[in-house]
Amino acid sequence: MQEMSIEEFVVYFGDRYELEVKNAGIRFNHNAYIPMPLERNISVVLIDIDRIDQVLTNIIYNAIKHTPKGGSINLQFLVDGPTLVVRVRDNGSGIEGHDVPFIFDRFYKKSKSRNTSEGGSGLGLSIAKEIVDYHGGNIWAESQVGQGACISFMLPLRPPM
Template identity: 40%
Template sequence: MNARSVCCAPLWRTVLFGASMFLGGYLSVAVFPVWLAVVFFSSGLLMAVFLQRRTLARQRAGFATLIADVERGGPGHLQHRLSVDTLPAQFKELALACNDLFARLDQSITRTLQFSAVASHELRTPLTILRGEVEIALRQPGLSEDIQALLVSNLEEIQRMSRIIEDLLLLSKGDVGEMPLRKESLELNELLTEIFSQAAVLGDAKDISVSFSPFEGQVPYRGDGLRLRQMFLNLLANAVNYTDAGGTVDMSLIVEDRNAMIVIRDTGIGMKSEHLPHIFDRFYRIDKEKNCGDGGSGLGLSIVKWVVDAHGGTISVTSEYGKGTAFAVTLPLSSS
């Protein structure tokens, strides 16, 4: 134990340490033999060190508990509050400050999400009116080719904006809990076969082979059929969109350990590794020019992630640039 440790220790422990030194020195010259004085001195020193180490251990344990509690209140769990009563006194003020920060962040994010939902809803009506007016104008006789091309371009942009608004409204309502799942009894082989048929049409238009390998036997599942169709069709459409003519898109259904795993694999252009952590972020687009050209909004995979999370599942992606990409969706069968 050095001088700095003694200075940093609580006062009573420093007194104990000093008293042991004084007592040992006094007894060594006054009454007891030197060896006995050394024993007294060493005992006092060891006791001070032991008490100091035990206090530090308690503080480290309290700090570790506080950190673990803070991590449970991360993104998506801002309603969580730290347990103040179980913490050491020196950490309670910090825990109360964290709780106050969580509360203010939660209120701010909730207001932002509510604004997004309201704004998206209010924008639907003017866009619907604009689309109707442009469609009426296109039916008028005697339009020049230039005017007709201009109106068609306007209609395409209005339709694209409408899709973005619908996607934003879906995500915003999902964030604030206003988009509950409408669960029903489904059979996954049957559901995926229907979706595969739609994706095969998209593949034929680009000379891409689309295949589906079902699970041998029925796979009953309880989920929102509309949202599941939207999710898997989105993944398949992306696979077709980013695969060149002559390529392949394969979908397979596997059941393991009471989980259904649906893997969608393509031989497309793939993605570089730096993009993989961000592909589920809203408005994140790898090829901005390509996405703008085909009407992509950067929200498709965000919706996919929301649907998977809402069903208690997980989604992962692996990709090799220039060779292809694979998405794996895992849905728990036990909860359904």
């Protein structure tokens, strides 16, 4: 676990996925909403950078898989009180409303007929949830079929040591 300032977090993860998304033929944008000045007691996150990278990789690769060429993925960072909220929004196929509550369950796939050659193992988002939980955060999803999905997670902010 290491301390990372909000600004370092935004720069590191904001640039991390741009090339891969664009190589998939999808527009990529990232932006941050950070109130200035920040409160002194909430300016860093304490993270395992490799595990948070794994969370974002799982979310962004799912977005790539379900967004057609020419679509878009937006990565947003938002300081909301004592938390840093990270959102990955796409304009792809979306998730059926009855599936949304289960997408973070192990081995859950929205289509039971899918086999592993056509999709993933159903573990990516459940692993992302476990990692975010370990960091004291929360993860959730919002979606409308045909209009895309937004997977968000929050991490607690803390004072620097």
